[in-house]
Amino acid sequence: MSAPVLSIQGMSHYFGGLKAVSDFNFEVPEGVIYGLIGPNGSGKTTTFNLITGIYTPTQGKILFQGEDIVGQKPFRIVHKGIARTFQNLRIFGNLTAVDNIRVARHFTTKSGVFSSFLRLPSFLKEQEEVRDEAMELIKLMNLEHRAMDMAKNLPYGELRRLEIARALATRPKLILLDEPAAGMNPKETEDLMKLVLRVRDEFKVTVFLIEHHMKFVTGICERVKVIDFGETIAEGKPEDVVKDTKVLEAYLGRKAVVC
Amino acid sequence: MGSVFSLQQIVNGLQLGAIYALIALGYTMVYGIVRLINFAHGDFFMVGAFAAYGAFYLFNFFLPPGGCMAFLVLIMAMAGAGAIAMIANKFAYRPLRYKPRLSSLVTAIGVSMLLEYLFSATPFIGPSPRGFPELLKKRMFLIGGAEISNYVMIDLLVAAVLMIGLTLLIQRTPMGKAMRAVSQDKDAAKLMGIDVEKVISFTFLIGGSFAGAAGLLAGLTYPRIQPYMGILPGLKAFIAAVLGGIGNVPGAVLGAFIMGIAETCATAYNSLLGEGIAFVILIVVLLLRPNGILGEKTADKI
Amino acid sequence: MDKFKLPRLAIAGAIFYAVVQLLILTGVLNGYFVVIINRSMIFVILAATLNLINGITGQFSLGHMGFAAVGAYVSGTITTLVFKLSPHVFGDNLIFVGAILLGACAAGVVGFLIGFPSLRLKGDYLAIVTLGFGEIIRTILNNIAYVGGPRCLLGIPKFSNFTVIFLFTFFTIVLLRNLVQSSHGRAMLSIRENELASELAGVDTTKYKVLGFVVGAFFAGIAGGLLAHLLQIAHPTQYGFYASSILLIMVYAGGMGSLTGSILAAFSLTFLTEGLRVGIDWLRDSVGIPIGTEWTMVIYALLLIFVMLFKTEGFMGMRESKILIIEEKHV
Helix, strand or coil: CCCCCEEEEEEEEEECCEEEEEEEEEEECCCCEEEEECCCCCCHHHHHHHHCCCCCCCEEEEEECCEECCCCCHHHHHHHCEEECCCCCCCCCCCEHHHHHHHHHHHHCCCCHHHHHHCCHHHHHHHHHHHHHHHHHHHHCCCHHHCCCEHHHCCHHHHHHHHHHHHHCCCCCEEEEECCCCCCCHHHHHHHHHHHHHHHHHHCCEEEEECCCHHHHHHHCCEEEEEECCEEEEEECHHHHHHCHHHHHHHHCHHHHHC | CCCCCCHHHHHHHHHHHHHHHHHHHHHHHHHHHHCCCCCCHHHHHHHHHHHHHHHHHHHCCCCCCCHHHHHHHHHHHHHHHHHHHHHHHHHHHHHHCCCCHHHHHHHHHHHHHHHHHHHHHCCCCCCCCEECCCCCCCCEEEECCEEEEHHHHHHHHHHHHHHHHHHHHHHHCHHHHHHHHHHHCHHHHHHCCCCHHHHHHHHHHHHHHHHHHHHHHHHHHCCEECCCCCHHHHHHHHHHHHHHCCCCHHHHHHHHHHHHHHHHHHHHHCHHHHHHHHHHHHHHHHHHCCCCCCCCCCCCCC | CCCCCCCHHHHHHHHHHHHHHHHHHCCCCCHHHHHHHHHHHHHHHHHHHHHHHHHHCCCCCCCHHHHHHHHHHHHHHHHHHHHHHCCCCCCHHHHHHHHHHHHHHHHHHHHHHHHCHHHHCCHHHHHHHHHHHHHHHHHHHHHCHHHCHHHCECCCCCCCCHHHHHHHHHHHHHHHHHHHCCHHHHHHHHHHHCHHHHHCCCCCHHHHHHHHHHHHHHHHHHHHHHHHHHHCCECHHHHCHHHHHHHHHHHHHHCCCCHHHHHHHHHHHHHHHHHHHHHHHHHHHHHCCCCCCHHHHHHHHHHHHHHHHHCCCCCCCCCCCHHHCCCCCCC
16 A cells, blocks of 8 residues: 555644634545545635645644645645646636646746747747647647637636646646536536546546535545534545435534434 | 924824825725725815815905805815716726726726826916915914914814714714625625615715815915825825725724824934835835734635 | 748838838938837837736736836946046947946846735735835935936936837847747736636746846836937936826737737827827917817826726737737647
């Protein structure tokens, strides 16, 4: 059994006096598709924000591949190998689809600003590599017909794929998907499930996702963690967790379970 | 040269602060309600001064200078500036209400320029500074080693009356409640049946008229007026509002008096420092306590 | 197997230069028009650099002329000193270019300092702070007696002519275009589009925000230096908030994010200003209507308001003319 890709130890986070996340301890094993579920406001997106460095946890350690990344700036964490998508799509609307992905490859280039001014051969070569890599991802995500279109003109489903493509462009070891199936119909959701599995298998990434869509979660997640009010209330295999009383209470309310 | 923190300086500072307070209130109210830094606000101040000037010469035909006339002139100054504020809102800001904030900001710069250059270019208003007429006889008193004129009392009195009036308006009247509602959540207020645009228009009226009152007081106290007189005081009053907490009404007053005293004392120490102190305050506030003294923390949802 | 790509920008530039130069030499364009063209080109640099900060990177700088002022004063002081001390130094033009570049470096440093507030502040607040910085620079310059204080820095030797200004302008446009259409430029654009997403895509947003200010300030400093050596004086009021506002109008009317737009707007508005001034003078002197040149500014203020109300994206929006786009291999 390989080392966990992500190890959260004693992580808590408070917004002023409000407890958002309380004493999280869990590990995400390598290569797994790990789900995080819970009612609205339970702290799921906050957890993602903490892992990606947008917030610094009030307490605790976040070990990514053994290294504590607490306190690092978000872009550095991306360089180390964690990528994410957003609940409310955050696309670069006035850039083309290709350019959206190219931006995410930028940090791998070594040419400085001076070589860009002068368009030196080494710079041009790197730019071409970035272009080729971006186009590859476009093809993989079936967005080839949209490559040169302004991102803001793309339909919703394609934008979700574009965001995933952009996240993958950073060559992550761990990819965080924040409600990737939001707003999708059953067919689109099924396609997305297949896509996520493909992504995990072909890109060799560990997938950590937040979802409300139960079929999605039970369909592809190998492990699931349920939280409510910032606290863990269950963890384990999806089929076990869904039957857990505490989980049902959290979602349906006490009365519904007791009766 | 008196010492930097003497009673004289404090008094002068309070006087200046009263004028800044009236301007800052307008800034903070407008920001609170539409999240716009109205760059043109300082020019409403200027419009008030000129309106007062014009009103004086108009009324002078049938009224002698004195308390009665001064009151009427004040009304005219407030009405004139308030009207311009409402017009600016209706034609320049309202169409951009739901567009990116930067557009409104740039438009406000345009309105500011328009007012300044329009007043400057119009022949009988003209670019040259004008002496403000002696609306009320100036009398000096010597209190505790400081020379205090009756203008100081008037400035403070007018400011106080207007501020009390505003507080009563906001706390006790239905319109005031509507204003508070809109500043907290525009959409929810709309759903509650509040005519949001009317409330916003009214806010501009009040804010503008306060700036106009400040314009009259400034004309009286520092009796030279010119079309560009609103730029620096407007900027400083804005900084004062930020210092107190932008969007916060008592904060604006607090910040304004601090600004007035700081500026007066700094100028007494060194004129270059006096010019720059406002910006120093701004930078310090934005770096150390961006929400201002009385401001609340706002968190962005990510 | 690339087919030969026409250097469109170089050709366009060469044609422009040749045509104007020809018109000058044959006397069709007299000195008066040349001055306007020169000023237009200087404003091209200023508008394009402001566009880099506001339009490309999505920051908001209201004190842009402050950078130009630094460039003007530093380069002007250098040349005034050098040529006062030894009037006919061999390599005049070299000293001039050196002075301009030093002025630009000084401006770049100031840009670096002003870049820092941009890291913590957004939109409205950033606008006020940059405005404040611009005013602080102006106040400082106004108070340094050595460079003339409120009475101008005088006697700057006249080095700027059509050729010199053209060369600097052309190279500025080329370099800016190269930057914007590289991955560095795309990083800056992504900050404008969605800063959080940009950071989460691995972009060092701090570095690029500051970079925008530094590069913008550097080239604005060049423009300031050129202007000082054209007018032969430098005065703090030339670089105040109003000059910055005119730049703002140019950038918005031309199109935020479009270098082409900035070029077009700079030329159009400079010529328009002259036209209005002539028209107003004529109206006043020949027809007797008592109006002053402030009416030009009234018209500009109205122009700005109209652009913001009816065509916020400006003439070009975010598009570039084909001439400025670097061709790339298609799929």
